Amino acid sequence: xxxxxxxxxxxxxxxxxxxxxxxxxxxxxxxxxxxxxxxxxxxxxxxxxxxxxxxxxxxxxxxxxxxxxx
Ligand SMILES: [Zn+2]
Numbered sequence: 001x002x003x004x005x006x007x008x009x010x011x012x013x014x015x016x017x018x019x020x021x022x023x024x025x026x027x028x029x030x031x032x033x034x035x036x037x038x039x040x041x042x043x044x045x046x047x048x049x050x051x052x053x054x055x056x057x058x059x060x061x062x063x064x065x066x067x068x069x070x
Contacts (some may be wrong), residue, residue, distance in 0.1 A: 007030075007057055007059050008057070008058045008059070009058075009060075009061060010058070010059070010060050011060075011061050011063050012060050012061070012062060012063065013062075013063050014062060014063070015028075015029055015039070015060065015062045018039065019039055019040050019044055020040065021040065021041070021044045022041060022043070022044060025041060026040060026041060026062070027040065027041055027042040027045055027061065027062045027067075028040045028042075028045035028052070028059060028060065028061055028065065029059070029060040030052050030055070030056045030058075031056065031057050031059070031060075032055050032056065032057065033056065033057040034055070038052075042065055042067075045067055045068075046068040046069070049068050049069025050069070
């Protein structure tokens, strides 16, 4: 079983969530491999990119957001 598969990444028009860390408008949503989901603003999405990639089964990016972890 390959546990190093990259998560699927979708681009969506606009995210309505708020960042779970700071409350700013989310630019990235993560569907966790373990269930549940998280949202991050651009700043936190980039800061936590390695962790996000590790735990995500699916990632949604707001259109136009250049995620450093992509
Ligand atoms: Zn944030």
